[in-house]
Amino acid sequence: MHYDIQMADVTIEFALKSKRVSAVDQVNVTFKAGKITGVIGETGSGKSVLGMSILQLLPKQACISGTCFFGHKDLYALDAESMRKIRGQEIGLIVQNPNEALNPVRTIGRQLMEPLIKHFDVSRTEARKTVEAHLRCFGFEMPKKVMQQYTFQMSGGMNQRLIAIMGLICHPSWLIADEPTKGLDAILRRSIYDVFWEIRQHYTQSMIVITHDLFFAKKLCEQIVVMYQGEIVEIGEAKKVLTTPLHPYTKGLLMATPKAGMTPIPDHLNPSHESRCKFYSRCQFASAKCKVQFVELREIDPDTMVRCILYD
């Protein structure tokens, strides 16, 4: 059964020694089953914190309020044991850094077989067969040999494919990927795209892809969520958001891409305290109305939402 992931009034703060840092601010969003949703926005905008909260993977100092429903279960309210059953089996994770997910001192075969043996009642022979099939599907021509090797013997692209297999080996109905293309060169980036396409065709279409790579998101995703300083500022159909964006911040992001000429988003245009819109200080479209009006995320049409008074 494929459920949506429904977040309501989600606020996440970190209680640090001297202060509280707000990472996610009153977020309401539904990640629809059967769709690839891209979460974009600049570093520090809260994308990863939002994504990792779904699997309870945030450090202890994180204070979460709100709900995150997956079917009839609120994932934020689950105890550790129930969450362990969700993780990997119902919602898989593809991490950014191969070093985090892969163990350098154990063979690739052992690492990939272990979750199958642990979570399902399968024999080693069955587990081995399943792993072999997955390796073949992701372009490893000699799976038996690869299973006896170690990750340091693989190229960067191969390790990227291995962490993808790691995330989906138990066939979860959902996948969350955090910055799958960060820092990668053109050829690896393209091979990651192919990996995700493969996943989409053969495993699951329900995915949350957290990324700052706008063109990767545009090519891969169906829905886009744009975050700015912990808030969602725009939600919409991917091609639309990334060709004719509505929110001034999304417009600024696109203008900053090399293709559009790398025009930076200006800083300090207006004194930030004058408005409740978090983008006000950098917004070229700001007007007197932005100082008085309450700015909230509003529906423009059933697929599109934007947080900006220009669309009231």
Added chain:
Amino acid sequence: MIELKHVTKIFKQGLGQTQIALDNVSFDIPQGTIMGIAGNSGCGKSTLARVMMGLIPPTSGSVLLDGKAVSSYSRKERSQSIQMIFQHPAQSFDPKMMFEHSLMEALKVSQRIDRDKFNAAIREMLSQVDLSETLLHRYPHEVSGGEAQRMAIARALLLKPKIMVMDEGTSMLDVSVQAKLFDVLTTAQKRTGMTMILISHDLEVISKTCQTLAVIYCGSVVEQGTTEQLLTRPKTAYVKKLVEEFAFFDI
């Protein structure tokens, strides 16, 4: 002007194994131009940068700065001629030092001027990279990646280098932060007339900023020329593939 003449760098890897990181690389970069060096991770780009900086000696061949071997420059002369911005700003700053201190230290190495002049120079430079002076009293971990990178640029510019090398300086940053950095850098380049070398795996960034380009594959230069020429009429299969991988995400 920088001239690389038949530069080869071979690393010993123990057990008698060796790795050829750079294989007979030659090119000239005229003063005041911006050159891009592109290629995939691990192809030798960073080794090339370190050899140009005189940080590691080539196994054979030579690097000349204004006609003189870079290996014969003193440390001080080198830091006044050539400055480098790394991928992770953390690599450029002492984590236990406030930015103000780090910037002062850098100035002390190269010039003998009094404290007031230091302060004036630092503040002037911060305004050029569009950073607030309040950041001077912060530590590297207390600012964003983009801010730390602009601080590194400010410090490099304080030394008035003739050449600035940036090694993947924006590959971990998002587009708006990247755009800001390049804006700051190209403005400084126009003002000072310094030579700039941008090392990146991102052909699109290079195409927007660099006049000339060398593409490296497995330690060798496979193509070089004007950026326009290379990207619109690539000759080798490798550069064609690179151009295609970017075009793929265009639609």
